[in-house]
Amino acid sequence: MLKDWKFSKHYVDSAINSVIGLVEGWIKLYNRGKVKKKPEITKRTVYVKSTLISFRNGVLKVSIEPRKKHLEVDLSKYPWIPKDFDRVGGVLMTENELIITVKKDVEPNAEKWASFDVNLTNLTAFVDGEIKRYDLRQLYHIHRTYEVKGQRIQKLAKYKPKTSKKLLEKYSEREKNRAKNFLHKLTTQIARELKENNCGAILEDLKGIKDNVLNGSKEMNRKLSKWNARTFQFMLEYKLKWLGLDVRYVDPKNSSKTCPLCPGHMVAYEGRLMKCENCILVMDRDIVAVLNLQMWGMGSPKALDELEREGLSRDESSKPLCAPT
Ligand SMILES: [Zn+2]
Incomplete structure (x- = not known):
């Protein structure tokens, strides 16, 4: 898969992992008799590994092609993203969206x-x-x-x-x-x-x-x-x-x-x-x-x-x- 691959290598890794996850999930359903058709990729998405991400001063950078192309998002521009997070969690890329999760360490309790x-x-x-x-x-x-x-x-x-x-x-x-x-x-x-x-x-x-x-x-x-x-x-x-x-x-x-x-x-x-x-x-x-x-x-x-x-x-x-x- 790396032949003629100009993008960051980690994307190939992610693709393999996604497919393994998909097939494993499918096998479980198949063994329970819940599926008839073969597994199928319905949405093209890729999980962006943390090694491909940097986050500094509110700006998220995602590497696309090593040292050539990257995606830059200023998270402070989006009012619906909470400001009080501790770090960026998983990032998913779809064909037209970048899905970013943000994390905060809390120990929930209640009176x-x-x-x-x-x-x-x-x-x-x-x-x-x-x-x-x-x-x-x-x-x-x-x-x-x-x-x-x-x-x-x-x-x-x-x-x-x-x-x-x-x-x-x-x-x-x-x-x-x-x-x-x-x-x-x-x-x-x-x-x-x-x-x-x-x-x-x-x-x-x-x-x-x-x-x-x-x-x-x-x-x-x-x-x-x-x-x-x-x-x-x-x-x-x-x-x-x-x-x-x-x-x-x-x-x-x-x-x-x-x-x-x-x-x-x-x-x-x-x-x-x-x-x-x-x-x-x-x-x-x-x-x-x-x-x-x-x-x-x-x-x-x-x-x-x-x-x-x-x-x-x-x-x-x-x-x-x-x-x-
Ligand atoms: Zn009663």
């Missing part, structure tokens, strides 16, 4: 805790003894808009399979970007609010939740809800940790079916209300959930915490590289 429950159209939080609701209808609307578009394109698929596939990919990318944009604003706002109260966050550990086999719109809603929740958690976690606030994950099993007051069992009552079979409590199911999450989260921290979180961040960071299709 108090807030718990969160993400649903399709609203987010319920229990912060410092107070129930807060955040409207997610705009987010739901974004997803719905693209769902309708997708259905229209699907009708085209019979006659123009290639065009429709391209269109679907384009729209799915746009949907994700718009949804992420919404969630970025929301999580930034929540992180600020929590910082004022010195509150850490208790979040649902979604790993254990089985994908029920549902059909049609129910299945679609379940998937959306999970995507929203995972993206929300991922964003909130790193924003909180950046501010020095801790995050805990708890098993959310039966969180909306357990009475927060007594050992009783809650059953569906009216609309979103739940009723305890043992005492007199009648309460909105989302509020039952955040109360329980908070109590469970403040009890003994569960040991799965650390492992699960590592798993989540690994999933997220390997996605843009090369997802097996």
Whole structure:
């Protein structure tokens, strides 16, 4: 691969490593019977090794051709990059983007805790003894808009399979970007609010939740809800940790079916209300959930915490590289 290669040699190294990662990931999925097609590079990206990077006085330099060509970026010109980082972390180059991660050493802790429950159209939080609701209808609307578009394109698929596939990919990318944009604003706002109260966050550990086999719109809603929740958690976690606030994950099993007051069992009552079979409590199911999450989260921290979180961040960071299709 180095024959006639004029660029910095480390890029060849990186390319080999990426492909190994891609194939290893694919083999795992293949052995579990989850893939049929051969692995495929869907996005051309390269990880820039730290030896090719220098960072001085706010300016990042990336070597392209040794001693001939380099890329220079003045990070201070981009207002969304936080100013208070300790060092530059991994750098990824795509065909039209340079993705830079910045790192800060923190030991997150928290005086108090807030718990969160993400649903399709609203987010319920229990912060410092107070129930807060955040409207997610705009987010739901974004997803719905693209769902309708997708259905229209699907009708085209019979006659123009290639065009429709391209269109679907384009729209799915746009949907994700718009949804992420919404969630970025929301999580930034929540992180600020929590910082004022010195509150850490208790979040649902979604790993254990089985994908029920549902059909049609129910299945679609379940998937959306999970995507929203995972993206929300991922964003909130790193924003909180950046501010020095801790995050805990708890098993959310039966969180909306357990009475927060007594050992009783809650059953569906009216609309979103739940009723305890043992005492007199009648309460909105989302509020039952955040109360329980908070109590469970403040009890003994569960040991799965650390492992699960590592798993989540690994999933997220390997996605843009090369997802097996
Ligand atoms: Zn009860």
